[in-house]
Amino acid sequence: MSLPIPFLNTVEKLIPRERRYDDPLSTLAFGTDASFYRLIPKLVIRVESEAEVIALLQAAHTELVPVTFRAAGTSLSGQAITDSVLLLLGDNWNGREIRDGGAQIRLQPGVIGAQANAWLAPFGRKIGPDPASINACKIGGIVANNASGMCCGTAQNSYHTLAGLRLVLADGTLLDTEDASSVAAFRNSHATLLDQLAELGRQTRANADLAIKIRHKYRLKNTTGLSLNALVDYDEPLDILSHLLVGSEGTLGFISAVTYDTVPEHPHKASALLVFPDVESCCKAVTLLKSQPVSAVELLDRRSLRSVENKPGMPEWVKGLSASACALLIESRAASQSLLHEQLNQIMASIAVFPLEQKVDFSEDPTVYNQLWKIRKDTFPAVGAVRQTGTTVIIEDVTFPIEQLAEGVNRLIALFDKHHYAEAIIFGHALEGNLHFVFTQGFDSPEQVARYDAFMQDVTQLVAVEFGGSLKAEHGTGRNMAPFVELEWGSDAYQLMWRIKRLLDPRGILNPDVVLSEDPDIHLKNLKPLPAADEIVDKCIECGFCEPVCPSKGLTLSPRQRIVIWRDIQAKKRAGLDTTELEQAYQYQGIETCAATGLCAQRCPVGINTGDLVRKLRGGQAHHAGSAAWLAGHFATALKGARLTLRVANGARKVLGAPLLAKTSGALRQLSGNRLPQWTPAVPQAARPIQLTPATVDARPRVIYLTACVSRAMGPAASDREQVPLIDKTRMLLEKAGYQVVFPENLESLCCGQPFASKGYPQQADDKRRELIDALLKASRGGLDPIYCDTSPCTLRLVQDALDDRLKLFDPVRFIRSHLLDRLEFTPQDKPVAVHVTCSTQHLGEAQGLIDIVRRCTNEVVIPEGIHCCGFAGDKGFTTPELNAHSLRSLKEAVQYCEEGVSTSRTCEVGLTQHGGIDYHGLVYLVDRVTRPRPDA
Template identity: 45%
Template sequence: MLEESFSSFVTAVKDVLEESQIISNTLQRYAYGTDASFYRLVPKLIINIDNEQQLIDVIKLSNQYLVPLTFRAAGTSLSGQAITDSVLIVLSPQWNKIDILQQGKKVKLQPGVIGAHANRALASYGRKIGPDPASINSCKVGGIAANNSSGMCCGVKHNSYHTLADIRVIMANGSVLDTANLLSREQFVRQNPELIQTLSNLAEQVKSDTELSNKIAHKYRLKNTMGYGVNALLEYTDPIDILSHLMIGSEGTLGFISDITYHTIAVEQYSAVGLFVFDDIEASCQLVQMLAHESVAAIELMDGTALNSVTDKLNEFIAVNSLSPRHAGLLIEISSQTAQELNNKLTHITALIGQYDTSLIAEHAFTQNKDDIEKLWAIRKGMFPAVGAARAIGTTVIIEDVALPLPDLATGVQQLHQLFERSGYHDAIIFGHALDGNLHFVFSQSFNEQVEVERYHQFMAAVARLIAVDFQGSLKAEHGTGRNMAPFVELEWGQDIYQVMKSIKAAFDPLNILNPGVIINDDANAHLLNLKSLPQADCIIDKCIECGFCESVCPSKNYTLTPRQRIAVWRHIGELTEQQQQGLLSNDALAELKELKQAYQFYGIDSCATTGLCAHHCPVGIDTGKFIQGVKEQNHQAKWLPQFVANNYDKVLWGANKAVNLVASSARILGPEKTKTLFKGLNKLSVNNIPKWQTSWPNGAVHQHKKGVNPASIDGAGTGHQQKVVFVTSCVNRVFAADSHAKDQRSITRVLASVLEKANIELIIPESVNSLCCGKPWLSKGNNSVAKQKAHQLLDEVNRASENGRWPVVIDASPCEMTLNQLKPLSVLELSQYLLIHVAPLLNITKTKEPIMLHKTCSSIQQDGAKALTTLAQLCCENVVIPNDINCCGFAGDKGFFLPELNKSALAPLAQQIPQNCQRGVSNSRTCEIGLSEHSGLPYQSIVYLLDEVSN
C-alpha cells in the first residue's frame, strides 16, 4: 500500500464520516490488532461504521485508492480472519436489529446481533437459529455467517449455508443485493453482468466435470469450511442463489453481509444427557457410527487426556483414575418434543450403549435434571480453556479443527495421537462433535524461538497431509480457513478446484481489496507470519488467551477498551518496557511506549468499571477489573487521604449529604443547563475531583440515625418479635434521597421497616451505622488495605448486633454484599436475597399488572445469576421487562459521577426498549439506579419499594 494513496484515502474518508468514527491513535489500533487466533496485525486505521450508506461510501473509496479493508464482528475468530495491517471496519452498536418473521419460523438479523441474543428473541416462539457455536454468547451473526460456524448440535444440516433464507450483501464495487427483494435481484443482474456470467460459467464447468462434481459432493457430506463453498456451484442454478450461498463462509473476502434471514429450527422441549467412558477409542467410535443412524441430538467425543484436563468437574459425575489417550468419553444428548417420545428414545439408545458394556469403564446415566445437564456440558466446554489455563507462561494455545469420514474416526484419532507424540505436544487433547466426524485438537505452543516455529510448521504440514490427503477429510470443519489454513487450501482441494476458488475471488473482488490473504493466499508460509506473543505480564492476566468471550458484557466496550484489549495493550507495554531496559528500542519505539503509557491511564485504567463481570464470562475466570485495581494500587501515591476519610467516614458522609442538598438547591435556582455547564467547568478546573452534575441527581437523604440510638421502632416496628434482622444501609443511600420523580419518597430504611412489620420481623440497625462501609470505594481505587480495614469494621459491628450470627445480616446494595462476602463468605445477605427467602413467604402479595423495568446488577449476576432479584421482581409484577444488551450499567460506584460517558455508553440500548406504558424501574444498587434514571427517563428504586407496595 502506497503511503500517498493511503493518506488520500484517509482524507476522503473524513469527508464522509464523523471524526469520532475514525480511530488512528496508537493504543486503540494495537488493541484491535488481536482476535482469538494466534496472529497479530496492527491496523493502520480503524473505521467505526454506523449504517449501510457509510459502508458503501468507504468501500467505494477503498476501490478508488486501492486500500484493503477487513470487516470485523466480535473478533472471536480462531483462524486470524478478523485482523489486518490495513483498514479495519468495525460495526457500531446500531447494527443489532432483530426482526422476527412468520411467527418465528424466520428471523432477519443484522451482523452486530450476538448469536445468543437472537435465540433469546426467538425463545417465546420455541425456535432458535441453527448454528450453535461454543462462542454463541459472544460471537455475532456477521461472523457466524461469514465463517459458516456450526457447533455442538448444529452439524451440517443446520449451519448458515443450509438454513439461509435471504441475505443482503454489499459487494466490493459498492453495489447492493437484497435477495428478498425481486427488484433488487433484477437490478443487481443488470448492473453486474460480468459477475453473473462468471458464476454461471463456473457452475456449468463444475457440473459438467464428473470428477470435480463427485469430489465436491464428497467433501460437503463432511463438515467443511475450507476455502469457498463451491458446493453452491453444484447445488444451485440461479446465479443469485449461487452468489448468496458463496457469501456464507467467505470470511469477508467477497463482500459484506448487511443482514441475513435464517430459517429457524424448533427447540425441543425435553432433553437428557449422559456421559460414558470407554477403555478403547475404537469401541467408542463404533458406537458413534451406530448412533449416527439414530435420533440423537449430539455426541461429543473426548479422549482420555481431554477428560484428565477437567477432572475437578468430572469427579462430581464419575469416579475414574487417570486416563490414557486411548480411553475416550462420549457425552450424548437426546431431545424430543414430548416426554413420552424422549423416554422411548432413552430406552432404545440405552440398550444400544449396553452392547458395549465390556468396554465401558465409567458412566453417568442419562439425566433430565437441567442443572446436571448444564454442568455436564460445562465439562465439555471447559476443555479448551483448561489447556489455555495450564499452559506455560509465554506460550499460546492453539486449537485446530478437522473433519474425517465417520468410518475413519478412530484411526484418525489414533494417528493424531502418534503425531502429537512424535512432535512433542504432550499436553495435546482431542475432543469434538463425533456425529460429524469433527475433531478439535488443542495444544500449547511457543513462538518465541525459530526452532519452535519450525516445529509447528512441520507438525501442521504433517496434519495437512494426514487429514486432507490420507483421509480425504476437511482441514477446517467449522472455524473458517483464515490465515492459518490458507496455504493448504490447494493441497486439500486440488489444483482444478483451487483455480475455481481463485476465479470466484477475482470475480467478486477484482482489485483484491477485501481481506486479502485470507482463504486465497499463494504464500506457502503465510501461516507462519505475524505470530502473536503472549509474554508474562501479571499473574492475574497471564492465563488470558485473548478469546474475546469477555467483551460482550464489558460496559466500556463501545467507549474505550474491552478486557481483552486492556490485557493485550498491557502485555505490549510490558514487552516494550523490557526491551527499553535492555537498550533495544529505537527512537520510534520509545516514542510509541511513551504514548501507550500515557494513553493507558484513561483507556485502560480510568475507564474500566472494575466490576468483575468479565470474569463471569471468561473461560478461565480472569477478573480484568481486579487486575486494574492492582495497577491502581501500584500507582497510588497519597496514602494519608484514604485513611483520613476512612477514620472520619461518618463526618465525610454527613458533608457529602449536605453538599448534595446544596447542589440540588442551586440546580433549582440556576436550571439544569446552567448547572450542568457550571459543574463541567468545575470538574475540569479540579482535574476531575469535582463530579459532573446530572439531571438524575437526587436530593440529600434525611439523616435519621444518630450515634448511640437504635432506631428499631421506625414506623412502628416494635420489639418482642420471634425473628429479627440486622440491616446496614449502604453509603449512597445515606447520602442520596429517593429519586425525585418517584411516587414514594421515603428512605429505604423506612420502606424496609414497613415490609418487615407486615412479616412480624424486628429490624435491628447497628448504632455505628453512619461510620460503616463495606470498603468498596477504597477497593475500586486500589486502596486495598483501607478497604479491608473498613470491611472488617463493618463485619465486627454486625456480628455484635446479630448476637454472633444468631440473626441474618442484610445490606441493601448488591456490590456491597459481594465485596463483603469475598472477604467472609455468606456472612451478609443482599436485600433481595433476604426478602425472597425470609420475608416474601410471610406476606400476601398481589402482583401489579403494570410493566416494570428490571436492571440486574453485575454483582447480582456474579453472585447467583441475579436469580433472587429476578424471582422477587416476578413475584411482585406480572410484566417484568429485562432489557437486552444491558449487563453492567457502567456507573461503577462513584465513577458515574466523574465519568458519566461510561455510564451513557453502557446504557445506550436502554431507552429504546422501554414499553410505552412503563413508568418505573427497580434494581438493588442505588448508584446504578441513579445512572439508570438518567438514561431511561424513568425513576429507578430498590425492589423493596415494589414489594412494600404490592404486599400486606
C-alpha cells in the same frame, strides 16, 4: 506504505473523527482477534450504516486499498485482522425481523448469536448454527465463517438454512436477494457476472470427478476454502452467489443482512456421559449413534478428561479412569417428555453391546446435564489456564470420515507424541467426525516456529491426503490453512476458487491472504506474541468472550484490549523502548474508564477479572494512603461531609433551578479538566440520619439491617415521585413481614470497604471490612440472626473470601426470596416495570431470582437488551459520566413504556434514572407496594 490520499479524503468526508482510529493504542487494540496472529491496521473505521460501507468499498476499489471486515473478532484462524483498513461494525447493526411465527428471522450482522436465539425462544425456535462462542460472536461472523457447533451438524449450518442475503460486492454494488427491485437492478448492472457464475456452475457439474469430490467434501463438516458446493447445489446464479458468500470470510463481499430458516428448539432434553474402555469401541458406538435420535454426541479423549478431573463438581471416578479411556457426552431432545423417554431407551439399546468403564445415566435434571456440558466446555480453557506464560493456546478442528474416526484419533495422538505436545487434548463433535485438538505453542524462537510448522505439515498430510478429510471443519480457513487449501482440494478445485475470487473481487481488495493466498508461508508470519504482563491476566487467550458485557467497549477499551495493551507496554519496557505516550493514553482508555465490576470474569473461559488488574494499577498510583487511612478512621465524619455536599447541591438546585444547575455544573466540570463531578437531576438529596430504636425482646424474629453507606448518605432525588428514603421503606417492608429490625452499633462508622478498594487502597478496604464483620457478628448474636444488606455491591464485598462463615448475609433479592415470599401476599400490578440486574447481583447468582420476584409484582417485566453493566461503578457516574452514558445509551428507548425501574444498588439507580428517563428504585419499593401480610404467616 501509507494509505492513498484520495481514499483518506473520502474517509474524512464520510466518517466523523470519533469513529476513525489511527493512533498507536487503538490500532494495536484492534489488531488483535482470537487467533494467534496479529496485524496492526493503518486505519480502523467504525461503520454505522450500509451507505458508509458502500462508499468506503467504492473508494477502496478505486484506490486499491485492502479492506477487512470485523464483527466480534472471535475468529480463531486470523480472518479479522489486517495491516491496511479494518471496517468495524458499530452499534447500529442490530436490526431483526421475525417472520411467520418465528419460522424465519432476518438479522443484521451485528446481532450476537445468543441474542437472536433469545428473540426466537418464545416461538420455540432458534437459528441453526450453535458455535461455542455464540454468547460473543455475531451473525456477520457466523455466516461469513459458516460456523456450526455441537448440535448444528451440517444440515443446520448457515449454508443450509439460508433463506436470503443482503450483500455488498467489492465494487460497492448492493444486492438484496429478497427484494425484487434490487434483484432486477443487479441483473441489469451485473449480467456478465451472473452469466459467468452460471457458466462456472455448468462446468463444475459437467466435471464428474470434481462434482463428486465437492459432494463428498461437504458430506463432511468443511470450511476449508470457498463454498464450492454452491456450484453443484444450485444452477440459478443468484443462489450460487448468495451461497458463495457463506463461508467466504469477507473475501468475496460484505454481508449486511441474512435471513435464516430457523429450526425447532425442543423444550425437553436429557444428557448422559458414557466412558468406553478405548478409542475404538467409543468410535464404533458413534457410528451406531449416527442413526439414532441424538442432537449431539461429543467425544472426549482421556487427556481432555484429565485436564478437568480436578474441577469442582467432577465425579471422583474420573481420576481413576484407564489411560485408554474415551468418553461420549450424548444429548437427546424432543417435543414432549414421553417422546424423549422413548428416544433415550432407543439410544441406549443401540449401544448396549459395548462395555463401559463408567457412566452418568441420562438425566433431565438441569443441574446434572449442565454439569456434564460444563465438563466438555471446560476442556479448552483448562489447557489455556495451565500453559506456560508466553505461549499461546491453539485450537484446531479437523474432520475425518466417521467410519475412520477411531484411526484418526489414534493417529493424531501419535503426532502429539512425535512432536512432543504432551499437554494436547482431543474433543469434538463426534457425529460429524469433527475433532478439535488443543495444544500450547511458543513462537519466541525459530526452533519453536519450525516445530509448529513440522507438526502442521504432518497434520495436513494425515487429514487431507491420507484420510480425505477436512482441515477446517468449522473455524474457517483464515490465514492458518490458506497455504494448505490446494493440498486438501487438488488443483482443479483450487483454481476454481481463485476464478471465483477474481470474478467477485477482481482488484483483490477484500481480506487478502485469507482463505486463498499465494504465500506458502503465510501461516508462519505475523504470529502474535503473548508476553508476560501480570499474573492476574497472563492466562488470557484473547478470545474476546468478555467483550459483550463490558460497559466501556466502544467508548475506550474492552477487557481483551486492556490486556493486549498492557502486555505490549510491559514487553516494550523489557526491550528498553519508550512507553510514555502509550501509558499516557492507557491511563484514560485502560484505567480510568474501567468499571472494574468483574462481569468479564463470568464470561472469561479462564476466569480472568480484568478489573483486578485495573484495581492493582490504580493501587500503584494511589499516593494518598494517609488520607485514606484518616477517612477510614473518621468514616462518620466523611459521611456527614457527603450529606453536606448533597445538601449544598440541592440548595443550588432550589436557587438556580435544575436546568441551569446542570448546565453550570457541566461548564465547571469542563473548566476543571473533568475533575469536578457532574450534577444531574437524578442526583440524590441528602438522606436523613437514621432514627435508631433499641432492640426489644418479643416474639418476632430478628433481622439485622445493614444499611450501606450510600443508603445512609443518599435520599431520593428531588424529582423522584417516591420521596420515602430507602432505609425507611426497607424497614417498613421487613416489619410488615413480621420481623423486628435491629441496626448494628456505631452504624455511621461502618463500611464494607468497597470505596477504598475501588480507588486502590486495599489495606484500608480490608480494615473496614473486618471492622464491619466484627460489628455484624456482635449484632447478630454470633451469627444467630440473618443480616439484610440493602445494596447488592456491599453484600458481594462482604461475602467474597468468606471471612467469617458464621454470618448469614443476604442481599435484597436473596432475603426476599428466602424469607419474605411465604410471609407476604402479592397482588401484581398491570404497569410494566423495567429491571436492571446489577453486576453484583449477577456475581451473587441472584439474577434470575430478581427477575422472578419482579414477575410476582407486575404482569409485564421489561429487561433491556444488551445492558449488562450500567457503568456507574460506585462513583464513576459522577467522575467519569461518559462511561455511564455510553453503557446506558440504548436504555431510554428500551424502557420508554415503563413508569418505573427496579434495581438493587442505590448508585446504579442514579445513572439508570438519568439515562432511562424514568425513576429507578430499590426492589423493596415495588415489593412493598404490591404486598400485604399473609393472614396465615
